[in-house]
Amino acid sequence: MRRGLALVTVVLCAVAGCASVPSGSQVIGGRITNHQQPIDDPYVRVIPVGPGRDWDPGKIITAFQAASGSFDGPNGDHKVAREYLACGGCWQPGISTVVYDRMEQTSVQIGGAHASVTVEVDQLGRIGSDGQYIADSHRFKATYQLRQDAQKQWRISWLPQELLLSRNDVNRAFRTLDLYFFSPDPQVKALVPNPVFIPMVNRTWLSQQLVKQLLGGPTTWLRGAGVRTDFPGGTQLRRLDISGGVATVDLSRQARSGDLRNMSIQLMWTLRQLREVDQLKLEIEGKPVQVPGVGGTVQSASVWSGYNPDGQGDAPRGWVRTADGRLARLDSSVPQVLLPKLRVSQPAISYDARQVAAVSKSGDTVTVTDMTTGATRVVLHAKLAGGRFCKPSWDSRGNVWAVESNSHGSRLWEITSGTTKIAVDGWTLAPYPVRALRISRDGTRAAAIVQMGQVSQVQLGRVDRAPTGGLQAEGFIAINSDLSAALDLTWRDADHLAVIGATDSNPSPLLYDVPVGGGTIQPMVGPGGDMKAVAAYPGAPLLVAQHVSSPQPLDNVCWLSDKYGEWKCYDRTSAPAYPG
Amino acid sequence: MRIPLKASTRRGLSVIRRLARAALGATQARWRRSIRVRVVTTTLVVSAIVVAVLGVFLMQQITNALLEAKERAALLQLDDGVGIAQGRLATGPSDPETLNDVVTTLARRSGTAGLYEVILIDDRDPGINGFSSNAIKPDSVPARLRLQVERAPASNPYRTYGRLSYDDGTSTAGLIVGAKVNAYQIYYLFPLTQERQSLVVVQRTLFGVGAALMLLLAAIASLVTRQVVIPVRLAAQSAERLAAGRLEERMKVRGEDDLARLATSFNDMAANLQEKIVQLEELSKVQRQFVSDVSHELRTPLTTIRIAADVLYEAREDFDPLTSRSAELLQSQLERFEGLLADLLEISRYDAGAATLDAESIDVRELVLRAVGDTEDLAERKGSKIVQQLPGEATMAEVDRRRVERILRNLLVNAVEHGEGKDIVVSVAADRDAVAIAVRDHGCGLRPGEAHMVFDRFWRADPARARTTGGTGLGLSISKEDARLHGGWLQAWGEPDQGCQFRLSLPRVAGAELRGSPLPLVPPEVELRRAPYAELKLEADA
Missing domain, CATH: 1.10.287.130 (Signal transduction histidine kinase, dimerisation/phosphotransfer (DHp) domain)
Known part of the structure; x- marks a missing residue:
């Protein structure tokens, strides 16, 4: 009897133990899901609907505009929006996309079974069929023709071929991604990013489109810069499969003649922008290929980290100008003056940190100083009447670029190997004064602040060789329509600028992060004073020169501590610089 | 219609059929003979049924519990989302941008694991019916749920199960919850992938455990039966040995159980x-x-x-x-x-077991002739004639002369006494291993069952008949013992009014085992006569 009771107790305890969850355990690390799902970074789409019954022409156009903001259908070909059309094939919206800010219907004319609706928008820019964005702010007028069909329903019979999308539609429906190409100079090991706008049809489509665009080569604009791609002409994407962090790219047979290594570098750098991709597996005609220098067929992203467009190695020290005009390095809490005799204004440090280019105090000469010897040479005098140089810029080959401008125009100079000056012929910004010019690290692109009338605009241009053999800087395009009064700019990394400037809606200068691809600019928190200049380097804190008026008037350079996200300042300094 | 088969095919088929029948027979035999097989099979079948019923029940319970927890969590998430949306959408009709932001915010709260998708329905703007997150298709919200949410008062949540379909053509089972916020409807769509994976794991575990349990029970049954069956089998063996005459056989007594x-x-x-x-x-x-x-x-x-x-x-x-x-x-x-x-x-x-065999190689015919010679006088007196059917050549066998003579004499005297004056036939035959001597009379014969009793001591065919004839009543018994001493047989056949035949079969080599007799026990003429009767009987039946 007693034994039976004990048995029952034991069984009951065991059953109770089974049904409980642990109330204490060891600390266990690691994610529950073994890999980031492609679902992360959610995106939102509109749900388009077809035309309603007995809508008038104005409503039809409004609804059509709204519905065309959705890239629905298998290839993002606006399946629902086409229901508003009287003709299926009369609309090929791939040609270009007009990005606008505000839309209004200015006139609706109805005559019997035909109607026409005119729409006017404030255009901000256009996205080309290759995904290149060019800011171009003006008023755009579009006229739609409608006619009634057999059921007395209004349908669009003629319409502009452009796709009209509001800024919000673009933000929602497009993603800005970089295609990576090799710099035209074989000496430069860095890749050149080529930002493009790709509609977010769905995740698979986006990644496939990304690779297809990469295979298709750079955008028309960047092609002019002579960037190299190693995909042989006619190479097609046969299959792209992303699973478990590995992107399997299957290329057509044309890829056999290409350099496997370079193709892998381009593919890897392009695909690793997608969060779900960590590794790459290259296949040609369905057969995995072994890329020289890589163990196994699966390449990890770190193999090609040497081709980082932002360069590699530790971030360098920043430099500032002290109140008495000397150059000091930001080693510790107090800036260290290295060359006591050197007096500089607007210094620019070379990438190897051995030379410093500076503008004289009057602004009409450019000097280059060797930091090891302290020898200073005047290499350039202003040629224009009343010409003033703005801050010079170094490229990674060790050349200095300096632009001089007066109130009517500008000239660009290149100083090779620290001594020889060359006037750049193909300088398309010659009719305009230029407030700032910075050459990108890869040496293919130049960002400039161009004074166009009342507006000082941020523009991006190409640096390349003219057919005659001389250097040229041309193809300048506006990358943003919002910034109307830019003061200074610098490259944050290969595809982002930091710009101090004001917009129409906010006239006091702020610090902005500006993607060179034309995406939305983001204001950044500044140090709080009246900002004058900015310097940046990938992986190094942002340096901002400002003027504060209280408690006493003072110039200082502040840096954003990434540890606490607060600004720290070096008093009585100005003209911040990083190499470049 | 029967399709004629090739001979080889037919042979193959028949082989297969035979094998199958043999296997079936073996199984049946095992089933009949072994308690263990029966107990183990029964345990397997019963435990399989129990485990199956239990598994289905358990699976249902776990599924219900999982889905209930999911529903509760989903409704909490929806509540949360509705709160946020209400805060943002409180100020009257909102522009698409605000709605877009709301959906983005809600979708972001889903986390990197993609816990759920969000659909916001807004059917007031022309051209747009709302916003959806990621690749979910708007038609994943079933019409029945939309109808219910549209009709319901604000913030009243509803839920249903349905299929979530995605842009890439895939679809998965999901839980869909929805509520109305101002003029908008917000739906949260939870894919049940995790739950299904959990259930698959549980199901697999249940299968494994069930199978293990069944095998364990069968093993236990086998073990227990073994403990019972082995002593029973030992008892059976002991009983068999006892029955075979080994009276000293005993069983081992272990413990105090049954x-x-x-x-x-x-x-x-x-x-x-x-x-x-x-x-x-x-x-x-x-x-x-x-x-x-x-x-x-x-x-x-x-x-x-x-x-x-x-x-x-x-x-x-x-x-x-x-x-x-x-x-x-x-x-x-x-x-x-x-x-x-x-x-x-x-x-x-x-x-007393004192009789010994004094065997020598002798021509059996000689013995027969001598025995017949001894008995002829008696036969003549009774009016019988002794007919001899002897083989032409010598029929040698290792026998004890005296005993065989005695047997023959006894048989002949017996035949003469019961022969009723009719002929007596003595035949001798031999094959490789044995010789046989048959003595046939045509007297009154034997009644059924008497063929064995004739060898009993002092037995008489007719108890009423007094001991008028010469025999002592022990002659046939002694003859039987003599034949047995040789390792031979002495057998009798008789039918009423057909007479009798006695057959002595002896091995040719003393001590060899006798396997058959060269002469039939039933006389051939009787055998032959039976056949036509059998035919007639069959015809009568037909």
């Missing part, structure tokens, strides 16, 4: 049996000894009486007829008495 009791009682039984049998054996030995002693003791006085009787018999002519007749009677009965005594002695020698 099986031990069985062993104890078995041993008691065996002990009792042994005691009784030994008693009986001793008793029969004493009796045999007594008979032997009596026979011996009687011989001496009988010899004296015999001498006296011989004197009287030879002088009988001098006596008066009555006394002379008495002397003759005395003489004849004395002869009979002597014969009886000799037979008794002989049989008691057999009983």
